[in-house]
Amino acid sequence: MTPERTARLIQTLNRRQPDLTLITDQVHKAGNIAAMIRTCDAVGITQLNTVTPREGYALSGTSRGSDRWVSSRNHDTCEAAIATVKARGMKVYAAHFSDRAIDYRDVDYTVPCALLTGAEKFGVSDKGADLADEHILIPMMGMVGSLNVSTAAGIILVEAQNQRLKAGMYEQSRLDPLEYTDTLFEWSFPDLADFCHKKGLEYPPLDDLLALVDAPAWYQAVREGSAPQRQWVLANDGLTVETET
Numbered sequence: 543m544t545p546e547r548t549a550r551l552i553q554t555l556n557r558r559q560p561d562l563t564l565i566t567d568q569v570h571k572a573g574n575i576a577a578m579i580r581t582c583d584a585v586g587i588t589q590l591n592t593v594t595p596r597e598g599y600a601l602s603g604t605s606r607g608s609d610r611w612v613s614s615r616n617h618d619t620c621e622a623a624i625a626t627v628k629a630r631g632m633k634v635y636a637a638h639f640s641d642r643a644i645d646y647r648d649v650d651y652t653v654p655c656a657l658l659t660g661a662e663k664f665g666v667s668d669k670g671a672d673l674a675d676e677h678i679l680i681p682m683m684g685m686v687g688s689l690n691v692s693t694a695a696g697i698i699l700v701e702a703q704n705q706r707l708k709a710g711m712y713e714q715s716r717l718d719p720l721e722y723t724d725t726l727f728e729w730s731f732p733d734l735a736d737f738c739h740k741k742g743l744e745y746p747p748l749d750d751l752l753a754l755v756d757a758p759a760w761y762q763a764v765r766e767g768s769a770p771q772r773q774w775v776l777a778n779d780g781l782t783v784e785t786e787t
Contacts, residue, residue: 559586565624574690591615624674627656636666638679640671646678734746739774
C-alpha cells in the first residue's frame, strides 16, 4: 500500500462520526439506498440503519448496503431501528411533513442524532413519526411538493456536516479504539478480514504503513492452528465481536 493511500485511509477514519447515523424507513429502491450510502461516506457516517420494506428490496446486492466504507445494520421494524439509536443516546429527526415540522436547519446536529427518512411514495411510517423527537422539512419553492428521498437525505446530512465542521467535530478521531483498529484493518485487507471471520481468527497486527507485522510468522501460525482466535457473531447488524481468546 502506498504512503498516500495509507494517509488517506487514516485521515478518512479519523473523521468518522460514530454518533451520527441515517435510518431508512422501508426505502426499497436500490438506487436510492446506494446514493444514501455514498452520502453517508461523504459526511463521515460509520453505519447506515435500514428497515426492511414490506415488499422487499427492488434489487439485491451491494447497492442495498454492503458498501466497503459504510457498514449497514438492518432492522425488521422502524420501532426496532429507532430503539437501537435511542439506546445509544441519539435524538431522531424525521424528515416528515406535519403540523409540528420545522426547517431542517433549525435543529442541532452536533448532538448524537439520527436522520429518519421515509419510503418512496409513502414517507416516514406513522410509528416512526410518533417516535421521532423532531419533524423537519426542506422548504420548497417550486410546484413540486417533495424531493427524492436520497436527494433530501443528502441536503439534510450536508447541513449536519456543516454544523459539525464548525464545532470542530472532524478534527480528531472520535471512534472507540477497538472499532478504529478493526475498521482500519477491514478497509486495508477486506479479503483477509473475511478469512479471519470465517476461520474465527483475530486480525493480525499492522505496522504504521498498514502492512502485516511479520506476515510469514502469522501465516505459519494459521497453518499450525496456533494463531490467536476471536469469536465473531454474524447477526442482522453485521459482524460483532463476542469474545476473544
